[in-house]
Amino acid sequence: MISVKNLSHSYGNDRKLAVKNISFEVENGETFGFLGPSGAGKSTTQGILTGLLKLQKGDVSVAGYDISRVHNERFNTIGVSFEQSNVYSKLTAKENLQFYAKLFDVPTRDPMELIHLVGLLGKENDLAGTFSKGMKHRLTFARSMINNPELWFLDEPTTGLDPAIAANIKDIIKEKTTAGTTAFLTTHNMFIADELCDRVAFIIDGEIVLIDTPSSLKLQYGQKLVVITYLKDDQVVKETLKTTDEKDRLRIGEVVNLYEVQTMHTKEATLEEIFIQVTGRGLV
C-alpha cells in the first residue's frame, strides 16, 4: 500500500533534515505505527505521503501511485486526519462534512452518522467556530472517514483528548482496521500504538531506528521483570529485578530465603520502556 525508499526532507535551504533517508513498506490491510517524540519527523513524513509537502528526495508510492506525479483521483481512496484540526469555523459541523463529501467522486458516508460516531450528536448545527479544541479535533477525525478510505492517515488521533474520548476514537480506529482498512498511524502514545498497530517504526531525529511487530519487540528487548515486595525490619520494601540478569536472579533467591515475601509477580516491558531502551530517549 505504501512504499518509501530513501526519503529525505528539509524545510529550509540549510542542510538540517527533518527526515533523513528513511525506508519502509506498509502492507495492504496493515496498521503501521509511526512512533517517536515530538519533532521526530512524523508529521513531515505523513505530509509527504499525503502530497501536502513536495517530495524532495526518495521514491514514494502510495496506493499504487508514484507521488512525484499529480494524481488527484488517488485521494478518493485516502483519508487524512490532521494533528492540528482544520475545519471551517463559519460552517456548522454538519455543513463542514456535507461540503467535504461533495469533493469526492466516490460514495460517501452520511455526515450525521459520523457526527454520532464521534460523539458530537446534538452539536451538528452549531458553528464549528464555537467548538472546543477537542470537539474540533473529533470533527477533523470524523471528516477523514467520509469517503470510506482504504488507506487512512492518522496524525496523533488521540493527542490532547480526554481519556474517555481518546478511548472512543481508539475503538473507532480498531473497528475500521479490523474491517480491512490500511492505516498509517502517527503517535507518541505507546499504549495506543501497542493496542492498534500490527507493526511499529521507532523514529527519532528524522531517522527510523527500527521496525518490528510489538510482540516481537517485547520478546527481543523486553526482559521479563519480577516485582517483589517483602518485609525488612518491619518495613515494606519493593524491588524490581530482571529475570535475564544473572545477579538479579541470585538476588531473587536471596530475598525469598531471607525475608517474608508479601507479593511477587512478573511484568512485561511496555513499548515505551522498549523505546527508551532502544533510543535512549523518552517520548515527550
Next chain:
Amino acid sequence: MKLLSSYIKEMKIAARGFYFYIEIGMAVIILAVLLFAVNEFPTSSAKEFIYYDMSKEIKSLMLQEELDDGTLELAEPTQIKMKAALFSVKNKETNETKTYTYDEEIYHLDTYKVFDQKTGKLQKTIIETGSEDDLIRLAWQEKTIGAAVGMNEAGEASTRYYLQGYETARFQNLLYILQNESPATLQAAMDGMTITKLENAELLNTRQSLVPLLVVLMGALMGFFIAIAYIFLDKDEGVIRAYAVTPSTVWKYLLSKLLVIITTVIVSSSIFTIPVMGAQPHYLLFYTLLIVSSFAFSSLGILIATFFDSMSKTFGALYVFLIAMMLPAFSYYVPSFDPLWLRFFPTYPLLQGMKEIMMKSTDVNYVLLFSGVYLAGGIFLFLFANLRFKKTLAV
C-alpha cells in the same frame, strides 16, 4: 460540480463574515452620497484668468459683441487673497527663466460670466487681471492656465499662455494652433486631431464622473483587499490542507474564492452605478470589464498573500500599493495631467475604460482591448498564485 459546491460554501462563509457586508454597506453609502450630496452640475464652473494686453477702447470693442448678445455678462468683482510667493517662469520659446517675488495682498478683479449660446447655461467665469505679471502670479497660485490676449499690428488677436508645466504635448499643440492659425486651418487641424476625449468628457456630469472612480475603488481595489483578507482567514483555519487531500484541486478552491469576490463586486458596483447612470452605460462592456478586472486584481491579492505569514505583515505593502493604484485618479480629474508613466499603472486603463463605458459614445475597442489584457494578466497571476499556494502548503 466541485467548483459549484465550493462556490456555494464560500458564499455561505462570506454571508456569515463581515467583509461582504462592509462592501455592500459602503456601496449603499456611496449611492446615498452621490444622490444627495453631489450636485449633477456644479454651481461654480471653470475659472479662467485673462489679461487683455491692449487699450481699453480696443478691449471694449472686442467684448462688445458678446456683451450685446448676452453670452458675456459683467459680474461682481472677484476678491482674491494673493499669497506671498516666490517662483520662476520659463519661456518655452526663448528658454529664459524669470523669477518673481511677491508679498501677500488682496486683489479685486473684474469678472465676467460666459454663458452657452444655445442653452444659456453658465459655462465659465473669466477673471481679468490688471497686468501680465498678476496673470502669471494668479495662474501659479490657482494652478490653472492663464492667457494674455494681445493684438498684433495687423489687428489680429494673439494669445500667450501660461501653463503649469505638466500639460500634455497634445494640449500644448492645441493651444498653439488655436492662437497661430487662421480659422480655416484651425478647423482642418482640429478635424485632423482626435480630440474626442476632450469633447466626450463633458458628457458626464459631476455626479456621473465620480462613478468610474468609485467602480475602480469598490471593484478592483476592494477585490484585491478582500482577496487577501479571505486568504488569511482561511490560512488561520488551515482548511486548505484538508482540501488538498481530496480529489478536487487547489485551483478550484482558489477560483471559488475569486468567484465570491467577483459576485460581491458585481452586487456592490451595481448598487450605485445603475441608479446613478441609468440606461446610459454600455452594460455588457461594464460587467465584462468589471469581472475581468476584479478577477485580475483579486488574483494579485491571492498571490501577494502567499508571500506573507499574516495579514498584519502585508499592511505595509498593501498601503503603498493602494496609494499607487489611486494615482491615475489625478489624471482622470485633471485631463491636462497625463504623463506617460502613469499609463502603465494597472488602474489607469481601467479608469479610462470605465469612463468610456459610462459615456454615451463608448470606445468599444479600447474597452475590449484592455478587458483582454486584464483577463490575460488575471489568468497569469492566478496560475502563479496557484503554483505558489501548492508550494506553501504545510502539515
